[in-house]
Amino acid sequence: MNKLQANLCLICVTLLWSTEVIIFACIPDSVVPFATTAITSLIGAVLLFLCFFKRITAALKNGGKKLLLTGLFLSVLNCGYNVLYQYGLKEFDVSTGAFTISMTVVILPVILMMKRQNVGKKTWISAMLVLVGIVVSYLGKLGRISVGGLLFLVGGCIIRAYYIIRLNEAAREFDPVPISALIALFVGVISFIIWFFIQPATFGAIEWNAQIIASLFIHAYFIVMFAQTVNIYAQRKATPAAATIIYSLEIIFSLIWGMTMPASIVTPITPDVFMLIGAVFIVLGNLSEIVEFKRKAVNRL
Numbered sequence: 001m002n003k004l005q006a007n008l009c010l011i012c013v014t015l016l017w018s019t020e021v022i023i024f025a026c027i028p029d030s031v032v033p034f035a036t037t038a039i040t041s042l043i044g045a046v047l048l049f050l051c052f053f054k055r056i057t058a059a060l061k062n063g064g065k066k067l068l069l070t071g072l073f074l075s076v077l078n079c080g081y082n083v084l085y086q087y088g089l090k091e092f093d094v095s096t097g098a099f100t101i102s103m104t105v106v107i108l109p110v111i112l113m114m115k116r117q118n119v120g121k122k123t124w125i126s127a128m129l130v131l132v133g134i135v136v137s138y139l140g141k142l143g144r145i146s147v148g149g150l151l152f153l154v155g156g157c158i159i160r161a162y163y164i165i166r167l168n169e170a171a172r173e174f175d176p177v178p179i180s181a182l183i184a185l186f187v188g189v190i191s192f193i194i195w196f197f198i199q200p201a202t203f204g205a206i207e208w209n210a211q212i213i214a215s216l217f218i219h220a221y222f223i224v225m226f227a228q229t230v231n232i233y234a235q236r237k238a239t240p241a242a243a244t245i246i247y248s249l250e251i252i253f254s255l256i257w258g259m260t261m262p263a264s265i266v267t268p269i270t271p272d273v274f275m276l277i278g279a280v281f282i283v284l285g286n287l288s289e290i291v292e293f294k295r296k297a298v299n300r301l
Contacts, residue, residue, distance in 0.1 A: 006237035007289075009230055010246040016227040018253030022261065023223070026215040031206055033086055034195040039216050041188030044224030048181035059178035070170050071182025077163040078183060079190050084156030091149025098255075099137040099278060100153045102248040105130045105285070107154075108161035109241050115165075123241040126289040130248050133281030140274035161244065167232065168240045176232035184224050245289045248282050255279060 001009070027036060049056060060067060085101065105127050109119045170179050192202070199205050206212065235243060258269030271279070 001233070001237050003237055006234040007242065007246060009234035010238060010243055011249060013227045013231045013234065014247055014249045015253055016222055017247075018250045018257065020219070020223060021254055021257060023215050023219045026211055028207070028212070031212065032195065032199055034191045034198060035202070035206065036216065036219070037082070038188050038191035038195050040220040040224050041184045041191060043217065043220035044228070045181055045184035045188055047221065047225050048177065048184060048229070052177045052181070055175065056178045056181050059175045063174055063178070067174055067178060068182065070166075070174065071179060072186050074163065074167055074170060074179070075183050075186030075190060077159055077166065078187050079194075081156040081159040081163060084152050084159065088149045088152030088156060091146035091152070096137065096141055097149075097153065098251045099134050099275075100150065101157065102130055102134055102251060102282070103154060104157040104161045104164070105244050105248050107157050108164060108244045111158075111161050111165060112241065119241060122288065123239070123245070126245045126285040127241070129281050129285030129288060130245060133278040133285065135278075136281060137275050137278030140272045164244055165240045168235045168238075168243070171232045171235035176229060176236065180225075180229040180232050184228065242289050245286055249286055251282060252279055 024036070063070075088097070088100075109123060109127055112119050167179075196202055231243075238246075255269060255271060255275070259271065
């Protein structure tokens with residue numbers, strides 16, 4: 001896999017992640033978020049272990065304690081930023097929250113600099129374009145921005161930025177499949193423990209039907225098992241900064257779903273001019289990162 005192929009894989013992963021809004025819309029509000037995370041993560045872990053049992057056990061024998069601790073640490077970071085996102089997003093409408101989460105694009109290069117890692121000029125240009133897109137999207141909603149919610153989301157972005165950096169390092173050191181399986185397993189266990197404290201009845205508290213079961217399995221297969229594993233594979237060739245910039249495309253895909261899907265599936269979104277201009281800047285930021293601009297030598301006679 002080369003750099004271009006890795007970027008294309010990341011775009012596919014981001015497209016799949018954006019469909020979460022559709023899947024979650026099919027799950028009633030009575031099912032708490034930690035229940036959804038616990039169930040889908042554990043199902044994804046079981047599927048990965050069933051399909052790649054020999055590969056995972058071989059990696060655990062070679063990687064041993066270090067592989068387990070890496071998987072556990074990444075899972076804690078994963079749960080950490082998701083919890084902050086859940087609390088922060090309650091203070092925002094869907095579109096503003098989605099744009100705010102993209103702040104990770106700017107935070108991640110700063111963390112890389114603090115770690116004394118080189119950040120290219122091209123990446124800074126892409127990050128600044130995405131930042132302009134986020135700021136412009138706020139212009140139509142000044143005065144309605146929750147400071148508390150913003151702090152939660154920025155905190156989540158900081159943790160997520162560090163998570164992406166560590167995930168990139170782990171993808172280069174270990175086999176991506178065992179890493180994906182361990183993250184799914186540990187995230188599922190951690191989420192189940194929190195779910196138990198919030199709702200002791202756990203599985204008994206859910207009013208099961210075919211729609212809930214189908215939604216949970218679709219999320220477990222396509223988001224947890226497939227997208228997460230492909231994402232880690234792509235991280236082996238992509239830089240953390242490039243991956244984060246591509247992740248910001250999730251906003252664009254989510255806006256498309258919100259504008260085109262029927263109201264019976266997702267909450268309709270009517271973007272204002274500021275959101276549309278912000279979306280354009282985010283696309284430009286991605287093109288700046290993905291497209292290779294090379295000067296072609298001109299032969300002169």
